Amino acid sequence: MTRAATVAVRQTPKPAEEIMRSNNPVFNRSEEFNRSGGAAYQDFGQQYDGYAQPGSPTTESRTQGRMTIDSVVQSTAITLGITMIAAIATWLVTPEITPETGIPSSLLAAVTLGSGAAFILSLVNSFKRVISPALVIAFAVAEGVAMGALSELFNAVYGGSIIVQAVLGTFAAFAGTLAAYKFFDIQVGNKFRTFVIAAMFGMVALSLLEVVLGMFGGNNLGLFEDGMLGLVFAIAGLVLGVFMLILDFDFVERGVAAGIPERESWRAAFGLLVSLVWIYTNLLRILAILQSD
Template structure:
């Protein structure tokens, strides 16, 4: 069956088809007793020296990708310097004239990450360099937005978001394995539809905000709180889809290079979880 996830649908093995061996794939098994002959244009034809993708290789690539995100975030945090000033009453506030570099890092990281996420999602042959470039851009964005949130809402929000992200990943993985959760077509379609609906509402609210008519989905009020909770729940379900897609790829015997695609998909979801938790804790800190 074909995946609805744009990150994984570019690789046949993530969609229930099996790679025949370590050399050039002569056939792809469709699971129905039929085969599809590989052509010279197959993205796997020239990967004869590769081993197969394993859970260990996915873990290694994901760890490397997240490491790049972390390093880029820390560098961004340090390089942007002190952006805080004090008002006449001795209260700290973010000085816009000093925070230009911080805002630039957030904007460049967000735009770069968005563009590279689209490229990586729809690229037929996964590119490790582009996955790392995506991680670097997201690190730039996360480092900047985390610093801004800490200055505005207190140090607890960043620490809480980091701990919460780790807990969400570990808890979801444990539930997925120990309760033997099965990802059905109906569940997959429902989660994918919810994801696109959520993104659509966020973008709509952002566009309306440019005209002074924002609904409040991206704000810090009640609607913002609801959207953060909904976004977090969707991200947890997406994480389950990611685990399922990785299992399919390993079972299909995909080339080891496809571990980068799996790492990219997991990184996208974990960053989404972190951002939703950061917003959720920021909103709660104001109540």
């Protein structure tokens, strides 16, 4: 094979159905992302947009209304901003925790209702084929209420610095993971996706089992306690959250390359918010356990 032929093979884009397939449960319900190029976009299978000449009429018509990095950043900024506003508002409106009053029932209700609503909305958004920005925003509000109440609880028990440390650590994990993904050119394979998805569902199942056992007075597994098992479980959750971010970045990169509709930016924003909240809560638990020792 000549050098010219070798270069041509290397530059030949992957088939559209390979480019657009995802095993992430947050993203694999997207019809546009999982359909083959010929089925989703009749003109996409003929030519990969990234290889069209800039400024040509074909390129301009294809890029209109498509997901871009800018649209993902905007959608993510909106959802993250709403989550933070809801968290701050919940912190301010709920009564303070004092030694005399203990934990207010309204604070416990905010944690329970917020996390319950967020869990239900996360399932709806994950398995909804056509993403709904309104449901993503509703999820952000519910998640913000839960995170605000939970943060206030941790602040009262372990001190105010733990919240600042967890927030800074979450954004540091996001920035570090994004930098590693781009600079080290991390390639996401099917085995890695399968492992992350299986681990995520397994951790969720164990967490639900722990909650159910606690509600009915059974012997807890110790996953949420301050012992060594709780620390290991939180560290595993933190690592898994970083892996989830990698899947999110992979979805955005493949989605932009495939030219999926702009509304899918909200699906990307939803996935990123889920990963960030996952990292934040596990960082909170790790810091709390380390301070209690």
